[in-house]
Amino acid sequence: MKPVWSYSENEQVAGEVAAAAAEIAKSLSAEAVAVELGSPRTGLSGKKLVLTGLGAPAATPELAAEAISKAARQLGPAAILVGATRDGREIASRVAAKLSLPSLSEAIRLSVEGQTLVAERSAYAGKVLVRVAGPLPCVATVKVGSYSKLPSGPGEAEEFSVGSVVGKTKLLSSSEKPRGAVDLKSAKVIVSAGRGVRRREDLSMLEALAEEIGGALGCSRPLSSDLGWLPEEHHIGLTGITVKPDLYLAIGISGQLQHIAGMKDSKVVASVNTDKDAPIFQASDYGIVGDLYQVVPAIQKALQARR
Amino acid sequence: MKVAVCVKHAVDETELKIDPGGKPQLDGAACKMSTFDKNAVEEALRLKAAHSGEVVIFTFGTPDARKTMKEALAMGADRGVHIVGEVGLLDPMRTSELLAAAILKAGPFDLVVCSEGSSDVYSGQVPPMVAERLGMPYVGYAKKVEVTGQSAKVERSLEESVETVEAPLPLVVSVVSEINEPRYPTLIQIMQASKKPVTEVKPEELVQARSSPTTAVLSMLVQSTARKHVMIEGTPDEASAKLVEVLEKEGVIQK
Numbered sequence: 001m002k003p004v005w006s007y008s009e010n011e012q013v014a015g016e017v018a019a020a021a022a023e024i025a026k027s028l029s030a031e032a033v034a035v036e037l038g039s040p041r042t043g044l045s046g047k048k049l050v051l052t053g054l055g056a057p058a059a060t061p062e063l064a065a066e067a068i069s070k071a072a073r074q075l076g077p078a079a080i081l082v083g084a085t086r087d088g089r090e091i092a093s094r095v096a097a098k099l100s101l102p103s104l105s106e107a108i109r110l111s112v113e114g115q116t117l118v119a120e121r122s123a124y125a126g127k128v129l130v131r132v133a134g135p136l137p138c139v140a141t142v143k144v145g146s147y148s149k150l151p152s153g154p155g156e157a158e159e160f161s162v163g164s165v166v167g168k169t170k171l172l173s174s175s176e177k178p179r180g181a182v183d184l185k186s187a188k189v190i191v192s193a194g195r196g197v198r199r200r201e202d203l204s205m206l207e208a209l210a211e212e213i214g215g216a217l218g219c220s221r222p223l224s225s226d227l228g229w230l231p232e233e234h235h236i237g238l239t240g241i242t243v244k245p246d247l248y249l250a251i252g253i254s255g256q257l258q259h260i261a262g263m264k265d266s267k268v269v270a271s272v273n274t275d276k277d278a279p280i281f282q283a284s285d286y287g288i289v290g291d292l293y294q295v296v297p298a299i300q301k302a303l304q305a306r307r
Numbered sequence: 308m309k310v311a312v313c314v315k316h317a318v319d320e321t322e323l324k325i326d327p328g329g330k331p332q333l334d335g336a337a338c339k340m341s342t343f344d345k346n347a348v349e350e351a352l353r354l355k356a357a358h359s360g361e362v363v364i365f366t367f368g369t370p371d372a373r374k375t376m377k378e379a380l381a382m383g384a385d386r387g388v389h390i391v392g393e394v395g396l397l398d399p400m401r402t403s404e405l406l407a408a409a410i411l412k413a414g415p416f417d418l419v420v421c422s423e424g425s426s427d428v429y430s431g432q433v434p435p436m437v438a439e440r441l442g443m444p445y446v447g448y449a450k451k452v453e454v455t456g457q458s459a460k461v462e463r464s465l466e467e468s469v470e471t472v473e474a475p476l477p478l479v480v481s482v483v484s485e486i487n488e489p490r491y492p493t494l495i496q497i498m499q500a501s502k503k504p505v506t507e508v509k510p511e512e513l514v515q516a517r518s519s520p521t522t523a524v525l526s527m528l529v530q531s532t533a534r535k536h537v538m539i540e541g542t543p544d545e546a547s548a549k550l551v552e553v554l555e556k557e558g559v560i561q562k
Contacts, residue, residue, distance in 0.1 A: 010466075060472070061435075061447070062444070062445065085465075085466060086431075086447060086448050086463075086464075086465050086466060087447075087465065089430070089431040089432060089435070089447070090431075090435045090445065090447050092432070093399065093431075093432040093433075093434075093435040093436045093439070094435050094436070094438075094439050094445075096400060096432075096436070096519075097400070097403065097435070097436040097439035097440060098439060100400075100518045100519040101519060101520075102400065102519055102520045102521065102522045103399055103400055103432060103436075103522070104397075104522060105397070105399070105428075105430035105431075105432055106428075106429070106430060118525065121397075122530065123396075123397075123427060123428045123527075124318060124320040124323050124331065124427055124428075125320040125426070126530060127320060127323060127325075127331070127529060127530065128323075128331045128527050128528065128529055128530060129527070129528050129529075129530045130396070130397065130524060130526070130527050131524070131525040131526045131527075132397050132522050132523065132524050132525065133522065133523050133525050134520070134522045134523075135520045141430075141432075167444075168443075168444035168474055168475060169444050169445070169446060169472050169473070169474040170472065170473045170474070171470060171471075171472055172460070172471040172472060172473055173470070173471045174468050174469070174470045174471070175468060175469050176467060176468050177465075177467055177468055177469060188559075189559070189560065213560055214560075214561060221484075224485075225484060225485040226485075226488075232464065232485070233466070233467070238426075238429055239343070239423065239424070239429075239483070239484060246558075246559040247554060247557075247559035247560060256321075257320050257321055258342075258426070264530075267557075267559060268554065268557050268559045269534065270550060270554065276538075281536065281538070282534070282536070283534060284534055284536065285534050285535040285536070285537060285557075286535065286537050286538075286539055286550055286553060286554075287536070287537070287538045287539065288538075288539050288543075288546045288547070288550060289538065290543055290546065291543075294543040295543045295546065295547060297543075298543040298544045298546070298547035298548075299547040299550060299551065301544070301547070302544075302547045302548045302550070302551040303551055303560075305548075306551070306555075
């Protein structure tokens with residue numbers, strides 16, 4: 001069987017996708033190969049295929065897709081798995097279109113059934129789990145955070161020259177987004193703020209609660225996208241980040257499905273909302289109907305009383 | 308400037324009913340314009356306002372998709388092209404092939420605007436595939452689009468960075484929802500939308516045979532996250548003390 005390729009421009013995600021590729025390769029009795037562009041960067045253990053001769057660093061997803069497609073045309077992998085980052089989605093879609101291959105997306109689990117690759121993925125804002133099959137050879141994107149990263153270690157790297165790649169888009173500049181003090185994706189406890197918070201300065205009350213409880217502060221879409229009270233990387237939901245903390249404390253969040261999609265895999269969910277019919281309570285283990293301006297200080301007090 | 312916008316008539320996830328067997332009832336399910344597509348229409352209208360020209364809406368869907376088309380026209384688009392047919396669930400290769408063929412036929416366009424992903428399945432695959440098929444450059448996840456002469460400068464909002472990218476026209480972009488605030492059509496605009504021209508085409512008039520193997524949906528099941536749904540009563544102080552107690556018992560907060 002031809003090898004199973006994995007690729008991501010992000011080192012952490014590259015490890016996750018390599019883990020998915022290793023599993024698929026095992027079912028196919030094939031080899032898993034991590035693709036890298038230009039030079040090895042990831043430090044992943046296992047077999048690597050380094051695409052060389054690109055001419056310039058493949059800094060845009062357009063160039064990455066071109067390089068991977070050129071190599072795939074010659075080497076014909078059984079499957080190409082790409083991390084579903086914003087750039088990764090573009091890369092995978094372009095590769096599928098260039099090679100006329102079936103394309104699966106946002107897989108949280110992948111398996112092989114007969115001669116098809118089967119992806120499990122969420123749809124309808126997380127309400128439904130869909131299983132989709134694509135006949136091999138096939139392209140699939142793997143949802144970030146779905147697989148545990150393959151360990152790093154010494155690997156065996158093979159070079160393959162694809163020749164120069166040219167693109168139409170030009171990267172002029174790149175600037176880091178401001179980062180929160182704590183990485184939400186690895187936080188054990190998340191205090192999340194919603195539209196029930198009336199003023200930007202009131203977020204300090206929730207920050208204090210997050211600090212007391214040893215957690216990080218997240219928010220629903222209106223607070224980051226519409227009001228700009230918190231940077232976009234605090235936004236938990238379908239178009240933001242997906243989190244799975246031990247405790248998700250939703251404060252003044254109504255619970256639109258698109259928000260639920262980003263936090264539904266939390267271990268325990270507790271919510272505070274003035275509206276007893278707010279949909280967030282349907283997605284919660286514990287609920288308090290009340291004014292967050294009274295309840296949050298009270299929770300703070302109760303936490304402090306334990307010390 | 309001629310701007311094409313791709314919009315999807317998507318199942319309204321908030322109205323989706325589940326049958327007793329745990330399967331979503333997709334037949335006859337209520338549909339709406341995919342939430343983020345409104346941002347794509349809005350951006351196209353703003354570009355038209357700045358550069359003059361025309362905004363043409365493209366959609367692929369059942370006859371019911373005419374509602375979504377009408378909504379986009381009511382927002383201010385000039386005309387529409389409706390590819391009338393059943394849309395395969397999670398089949399972006401087919402959808403992109405048809406949209407690209409329709410855009411090519413109705414073109415040429417300077418810009419094709421899409422949203423970052425649809426509110427129903429959120430794959431984000433159709434826009435780059437449309438670009439590939441049209442042989443146009445593509446810039447995804449745009450939070451700002453500036454067109455000057457024959458090129459565009461676009462700010463891309465990525466997970467950890469913001470990139471500024473330059474690309475020549477004609478160009479395909481996908482926009483993130485924070486790029487703008489979509490307008491609400493007025494009653495007069497809604498009434499006038501019915502009079503705007505919409506061309507209907509059949510898939511087979513655009514693409515003879517699909518160019519890639521078909522993906523197949525094997526099963527669909529409701530994801531149940533069993534929650535306890537315990538409502539804690541009492542004054543704010545009483546309820547909070549009880550909450551902290553149960554969270555400790557759950558072992559999710561440290562003593």
